[in-house]
Amino acid sequence: MTRVSRRRLLGTGALTAAGAVVSAAAAPSAAARTAPRTADVVIVGAGLSGLTAARDLVAAGRSVVVLEARDRPGGRVYGMPLGDGTTNEGGAEFIGPTQDRIAALAEDMGVGTYATYNEGKNVYYRDGKRSLYATDGPLGAVPPDWGVVDLELALLKLGGMVEEVPVGEPWKAAKAAEWDAQTFYTWSRSNSLSSGARFLMDAFASSTLSMRSQEVSLLYLLNYAASAGNEANPGTIDRLINTRGGAQESRFVGGSQEVPIRLAARLGDIVHYNAPVRSVVTDAGGATVTADGITVSARRVVVAMSPAIAGKIDFSPALPASRAQLMQRYPMGSVAKFVAVYDTPFWRADGLTGQAVADSGAIDATFDNSPPDGSRGILMGFMNQASIRRLDGAPAADVRAAGLDSFTKLFGDKAANPRLTAFQRWDNEVWSGGGPVGVAPPGTLTAFGPALREPCGPIHWAGTETSGYWTGYMDGAVRSGERVAKEIDAAL
Numbered sequence: 229m230t231r232v233s234r235r236r237l238l239g240t241g242a243l244t245a246a247g248a249v250v251s252a253a254a255a256p257s258a259a260a261r262t263a264p265r266t267a268d269v270v271i272v273g274a275g276l277s278g279l280t281a282a283r284d285l286v287a288a289g290r291s292v293v294v295l296e297a298r299d300r301p302g303g304r305v306y307g308m309p310l311g312d313g314t315t316n317e318g319g320a321e322f323i324g325p326t327q328d329r330i331a332a333l334a335e336d337m338g339v340g341t342y343a344t345y346n347e348g349k350n351v352y353y354r355d356g357k358r359s360l361y362a363t364d365g366p367l368g369a370v371p372p373d374w375g376v377v378d379l380e381l382a383l384l385k386l387g388g389m390v391e392e393v394p395v396g397e398p399w400k401a402a403k404a405a406e407w408d409a410q411t412f413y414t415w416s417r418s419n420s421l422s423s424g425a426r427f428l429m430d431a432f433a434s435s436t437l438s439m440r441s442q443e444v445s446l447l448y449l450l451n452y453a454a455s456a457g458n459e460a461n462p463g464t465i466d467r468l469i470n471t472r473g474g475a476q477e478s479r480f481v482g483g484s485q486e487v488p489i490r491l492a493a494r495l496g497d498i499v500h501y502n503a504p505v506r507s508v509v510t511d512a513g514g515a516t517v518t519a520d521g522i523t524v525s526a527r528r529v530v531v532a533m534s535p536a537i538a539g540k541i542d543f544s545p546a547l548p549a550s551r552a553q554l555m556q557r558y559p560m561g562s563v564a565k566f567v568a569v570y571d572t573p574f575w576r577a578d579g580l581t582g583q584a585v586a587d588s589g590a591i592d593a594t595f596d597n598s599p600p601d602g603s604r605g606i607l608m609g610f611m612n613q614a615s616i617r618r619l620d621g622a623p624a625a626d627v628r629a630a631g632l633d634s635f636t637k638l639f640g641d642k643a644a645n646p647r648l649t650a651f652q653r654w655d656n657e658v659w660s661g662g663g664p665v666g667v668a669p670p671g672t673l674t675a676f677g678p679a680l681r682e683p684c685g686p687i688h689w690a691g692t693e694t695s696g697y698w699t700g701y702m703d704g705a706v707r708s709g710e711r712v713a714k715e716i717d718a719a720l
């Protein structure tokens with residue numbers, strides 16, 4: 229059995245910690261392909277889940293090969309080039325309280341955090357009217373629409389239901405069958421009367437899952453909120469949606485992509501890029517994994533990605549029907565991030581946080597994505613579900629015009645003339661298929677949920693979608709990598 233020494237892993241880590249500049253471009257590719265073609269474990273995917281699993285398995289003395297389809301690590305964590313030599317978060321961005329495992333990983337990688345800009349008022353745009361609201365009141369980030377009392381009553385009820393969901397095993401909830409038989413849309417219409425409350429519940433689904441509430445199982449959404457915590461703090465809806473005290477509280481210095489880039493560099497030449505895995509053939513001894521240009525035989529395989537994207541791999545013999553059909557039933561959300569760069573964060577001088585919620589236009593939620601020193605202003609807007617679907621196939625100039633039109637409506641004429649714009653759409657990404665997360669429609673979790681994590685012979689499943697806590701987030705990805713490494717180490 230080949231064993232990679234712990235010393236080698238820690239040695240490369242010391243270089244990184246000392247501040248060496250690490251970039252995906254410097255990652256090995258051709259040379260790395262001369263590496264041994266057998267290993268204890270082959271990991272498919274160099275997102276946070278796959279890289280974390282690799283880190284822990286190597287530390288346990290196992291030999292590991294990581295095969296990544298793209299030419300970079302990080303998957304849904306990506307520094308989007310702005311065209312002037314700098315980047316801004318094009319995928320995952322924020323970290324918040326109870327996201328302990330991504331926090332620990334970032335600290336280990338020497339990547340610091342800073343508070344998301346949150347001074348001043350938020351913008352609410354609904355029915356053609358723009359209003360401002362403070363977020364330090366009892367409602368937090370919820371806009372004070374006239375339907376807000378109705379909304380609060382519905383959220384109170386929803387919060388009680390969240391408490392009844394066993395984290396990571398929602399199919400075991402006493403009312404799982406009832407909740408998985410309806411969409412969040414159906415529930416929100418039966419439990420509210422005002423158009424304001426209904427709009428804001430749709431906005432909740434859209435901004436957290438990039439899906440229309442009609443597409444999401446109620447049970448899935450309840451589990452998503454139940455997962456927004458840790459072993460000591462039960463998950464809550466507030467922690468999902470809030471900036472202060474919630475999932476959007478902080479950002480990473482240098483951008484979130486620093487975390488996977490440094491971790492991949494620490495792992496060194498066991499990570500192979502431009503190596504999309506096409507097939508996994510299992511037998512009594514383990515599996516043979518074939519990627520473009522490289523084939524690896526291993527005793528165990530980790531598939532570290534969303535169920536929908538795992539479904540593109542050819543498994544032989546065929547996977548059990550429960551797993552195969554799960555992968556047909558876990559679609560990715562539709563999302564893009566659009567950013568505009570200005571000389572200054574002008575909205576701050578206008579007393580605004582840069583955060584907005586809108587019911588129309590291409591952008592339905594925004595944040596201030598400026599660098600920590602505010603040396604220039606960067607507005608970021610989410611183009612979610614129907615908005616980005618409307619722009620399917622649109623030329624970049626049309627996406628840009630639609631994005632700037634939204635920013636101008638929300639933040640005034642100064643937003644109309646940025647120095648630069650950029651956008652990253654995820655629904656066009658072959659190796660992600662959308663984002664931020666795979667979402668279960670009704671009927672999926674109760675029929676196929678256990679197959680999310682259940683190994684199939686030598687094949688183990690990681691990826692944020694498999695996590696109990698913080699499923700859908702970077703933290704969930706790291707937790708899933710840690711879980712799968714323990715699972716395999718115990719099995720080998």
Ligand SMILES: Cc1cc2nc3c(=O)[nH]c(=O)nc-3n(C[C@H](O)[C@H](O)[C@H](O)COP(=O)(O)OP(=O)(O)OC[C@H]3O[C@@H](n4cnc5c(N)ncnc54)[C@H](O)[C@@H]3O)c2cc1C
Nearest residue numbers: 273275277297303304320321322505663664691692701702
């Ligand atoms: C727009 C957007 C905003 C987000 N915002 C946040 C946020 O603010 N905070 C937060 O915590 N999370 C956020 N997320 C979610 C976060 O990015 C994910 O939860 C996390 O990165 C998932 O990591 P993963 O390892 O599970 O999967 P992935 O990152 O998807 O990694 C899977 C990897 O597998 C590779 N791969 C796929 N198929 C193959 C194949 N056949 N062969 C080889 N390799 C393959 C992919 O290229 C990829 O690198 C956001 C995501 C998006 C898209």
